[in-house]
């Protein structure tokens with residue numbers, strides 16, 4: 001058998017000099033992905049509400065020999081998203097990959113206790129913000145020859161729980177945006193989604209970890225929750241040419257929840 005021509009697997013995942021914008025890049029899965037992109041050669045824009053936390057990740061990225069830009073932004077506020085895009089283009093002149101990762105749920109007792117402000121906050125961050133940021137950035141990616149958008153939803157989007165219903169509904173909406181945007185901005189911009197299962201980030205501080213461990217061992221194929229850096233492989237796949245024939249796809253990265 002002769003060796004095939006063309007790039008090897010390593011080359012297909014290469015992100016040298018691509019510019020990646022990660023919302024919620026300061027902590028948890030976003031931070032892990034931001035560092036993973038930098039290790040694959042990308043320059044990274046780290047965006048979240050707290051600038052000091054973004055600057056820390058930006059420093060780590062620069063210490064790995066890449067360029068980084070930290071931007072303070074509340075993703076649910078559309079007027080702030082215009083500023084984020086401006087900063088990104090002023091600094092780098094392009095954005096090749098957008099990761100709509102910033103997200104959170106809020107705790108409530110009874111569904112009737114979910115007030116309009118709580119609903120707006122959760123849906124604003126998990127659905128409204130990603131919609132607007134994609135609508136702002138994808139046409140510019142198209143004009144520059146193409147790009148990749150990666151949404152981060154949750155397995156709750158297909159297994160909605162009464163105690164997280166606004167969040168799960170917003171994440172189900174994000175799955176739908178993934179397919180719709182893939183058609184809107186294809187073929188040059190691909191849009192995919194990582195449907196995350198339970199990962200040990202700051203959100204897991206709210207969990208009963210003993211009960212989680214028992215349930216995971218009994219029911220999840222891998223028997224455990226994920227570490228943040230275990231999302232990086234899927235993110236590199238969607239960000240890079242490795243996924244050149246994949247768009248509108250929603251990939252479960254959840255340790256095998258039934």
Ligand SMILES: NC(=O)c1ccc[n+]([C@@H]2O[C@H](COP(=O)([O-])OP(=O)(O)OC[C@H]3O[C@@H](n4cnc5c(N)ncnc54)[C@H](OP(=O)(O)O)[C@@H]3O)[C@@H](O)[C@H]2O)c1
Pocket residue numbers: 023024025026027028029030047048049050051053073074075076100101102103104105125152153154155196197198199200201202203204
């Ligand atoms: N961990 C899990 O088990 C799990 C499961 C399923 C899905 N997910 C999803 O995975 C994504 C990452 O979750 P994670 O566990 O890494 O969360 P995390 O550790 O709580 O980090 C959340 C990130 O989002 C930023 N953020 C929060 N609100 C924001 C806002 N309004 N505007 C801009 N940035 C904001 C935070 O920074 P600031 O505080 O500085 O704003 C932080 O960087 C989320 O979309 C989440 O829904 C996580």
